[in-house]
Structure formats: C-alpha cells, structure tokens
Amino acid sequence: MARSSSVDMDPDVARRLFEEGATLVLLGVPQGTEFGIDCKSWKVGPRFQGIKMIPPGLHFISYCSVNPPSCGGEVGPKTGLFLSLKPRDLLLANWNPKEEDFDFSATQNEEEVSRVRANLQDLDPYLGPYPYELMRKWVSLTDRLSEEVAKNLQPLSGRVCAFSDVIPETEFRHTKDRAEQPRNDMACQTMREGLDRLPKMKQREGTQLRFSVIPEKAYPAGATPAQITQCSLDLTYALETVLNENHQERPLDLLGELQFAFVCFLMGNVYEGFEHWKRLLTLLCRAETAMQKHKELYLGLIAVLYHQLGEIPPDFFVDIVSQDNFLTSTLQDFFQMASGPGVDVALRKRAEKFKAHLTKKFSWDFDADLDEYSPVVVDLPEGFTVG
Structure with missing residues (x-):
C-alpha cells in the first residue's frame, strides 16, 4: 500500500492529523485484498493493518476479497460501508475469512481497544496514511451528506453491496414442498417457461438500500x-x-x-x-x-x-x-x-x-x-x- 500521500502534505496539517485524526485498525486482511477509503483504493500488502490520520467526519470504506493466484485470483463483489469518525477515534475490526467481511465487534470491547491504542506506536509502520491529497474531492462529493442521512439510507446490515443478497421467496423445507415445484429436468419450450421454473427470489431482509420511495404516478389520486x-x-x-x-x-x-x-x-x-x-x-x-x-x-x-x-x-x-x-x-x-x-x-x-x-x-x-x-x-x- 502506497505511503506517498503524507510526503507532500503540509507539516502543520500532517501534525494535526497525526494528533487529531482517527485510526482504523484492520487485522488479518489477506494480502491482495482490494481496499479503499473514500476516493482511493489499493491492493493491500502483507504488512497492511489499517489506516491512520483519517480526518474526522463521514467516510466510505470499500473492499473486495481476492482469491490467491493458485485459485485463479478472481476478485469478489465489492462491499462498502459508511463510517462517521470523531477526532482521535480508534475503530478495530478483524477479518472474518468465512464471511469475507470485517467484524467490528471488537470495537465494542473497551479493554481490547485500550490495549491496541496503547500499542499504536508499534502498529504505526503497518498503518497506511489517509490519502489526504484526495480529501477535497471527497468533501466536494459529500458536503450535503450528513451522518444521519447516510445512516437512514444505508441497509440495516450496515453493508452496501454491489450485488444483491437474494434468497428464495419460499423455503422448501419439506419434500412435499419441493415436489410441488415445476420440474427442471424437462426441456423448456420457451424462454418464458424456463424463467417461470426458476424459484422466485427476494432480497435478504436488512440488505436493501433504504432510498426514498418515488411515487409511481406523478399526479394525485382523482386527477383530471x-x-x-x-x-x-x-x-x-x-x-x-x-x-x-x-x-x-x-x-x-x-x-x-x-x-x-x-x-x-x-x-x-x-x-x-x-x-x-x-x-x-x-x-x-x-x-x-x-x-x-x-x-x-x-x-x-x-x-x-x-x-x-x-x-x-x-x-x-x-x-x-x-x-x-x-x-x-x-x-x-x-x-x-x-x-x-x-x-x-x-x-x-x-x-x-x-x-x-x-x-x-x-x-x-x-x-x-x-x-x-x-x-x-x-x-x-x-x-x-x-x-
């Protein structure tokens, strides 16, 4: 992960961010994972353990799991989440390899957070600096977006996913339920017939973006x-x-x-x-x-x-x-x-x-x-x- 963003930073700004900036400690992230914060992303290296000197405010982190080269090196779908950070905040997350996602539950453990904060100096070489050269761009894209609005719009799961997490509308728990479904081992005569045989899917509860509902009709009921x-x-x-x-x-x-x-x-x-x-x-x-x-x-x-x-x-x-x-x-x-x-x-x-x-x-x-x-x-x- 590049560390050049702090090279050309004004010394006073760098000192202020070092003292007042938030820190995101991310442990166990596999090498090659694509990780981004706001307007910049990287493929992380073996030493990566988080981001430091993050300006307080609203931020968007994103990440994609990547298979190792021996398994093809395919990149998974992107996941993102909005974080509202205060001065000197420390957020701690562990990578969950099974879910291929970050687990932020450690942030709720005050004893664990205190331990990590006490060892921040030792962690510093493994923390990449926030890309401050792109801060103005990020602010210009989010200056009207408050923490409250972002919280109300993002899914209840807290994750913004590039691909919808869908499940069947009907759970086929019993053999009888499955037997009543159209058989898929018979040739379809039309595309419509094939589509009708597929199970009806719905988005998993809590993963939907909660955008404002735009009325289907642009006019009031009973309009002439x-x-x-x-x-x-x-x-x-x-x-x-x-x-x-x-x-x-x-x-x-x-x-x-x-x-x-x-x-x-x-x-x-x-x-x-x-x-x-x-x-x-x-x-x-x-x-x-x-x-x-x-x-x-x-x-x-x-x-x-x-x-x-x-x-x-x-x-x-x-x-x-x-x-x-x-x-x-x-x-x-x-x-x-x-x-x-x-x-x-x-x-x-x-x-x-x-x-x-x-x-x-x-x-x-x-x-x-x-x-x-x-x-x-x-x-x-x-x-x-x-x-």
Missing part, C-alpha cells in the same frame, strides 16, 4: 386528464411528495440522498445507486413550480452536479448515460425551466453559468430543438376518462 398532463410535464407534485414523506423538516437533505446514491454507484459499484440518482435528478430537473419555490435547493443542486460530473470517468457517458441520452435531455429541461420568468435571478444566472461550463467541458448542445419529441397536450372531451 388535464391535471395528469400538467403533472407529467411539471413534476413538482411528485417532488413535493418525496420531500414531504422523507425530508419534510430539511428539504436540502434530498441533495444528501443524491450524493449518497452517487457515492454508492461510483465508489461502491452499486448500479441501484445510479438508477436512483437518475430518478432523483429527473424529479428535480423537471419540476418547474418547485424550482420557483425552493431556491436554495436548486442552487445546491447545481453545486452538487458540478462536482459529480467533474468526477465521472470520460467514457462513462458513452457506456451508460448516452444509451438514452438521459443526462443531456434532462439538463436541457432544467436549463429551459431555470430561464423562466418566475425563477429567482441568482438561480437563473447560476444555471446559465453551469450550462456554459458543461457546454465547454463536454461539447453538449443544450439549445438543440427537441420540440418534435415533446409530448402532445390535448384537451379531452368533458366526461371522458382515462381507463
């Missing part, structure tokens, strides 16, 4: 056809529903959720995080009335997106976003609505600067005419209902 059309063009009703049900006291925490989803995807390889990020972004960028009401929320959104889009790999848009041109079309709607007469002047100017920045950085054309793709709004005859 005209109201349905309006709510589909202006997603304010759906956005306000999410805010009222999840972030009523602190609407700006929705930006923290946007950052949480982005970190889960970018650092944790969780595709569900990317999908939720897209859904939240769609709500925010296509809610014209809300844009006029929640000035601070939208000023914050521009700042969040500025840093997020600055960290995405260059080929990201080619591989994922450009498949349906999601980002450019969504932001085009945002910039169009942000230029409206009812929008705060400061927000309008900030949006114009952001639009110019993205146009220059990515060569995106936000002024292309999309009228031919716009939904057609019609007035239905009185008494006509949508069944």
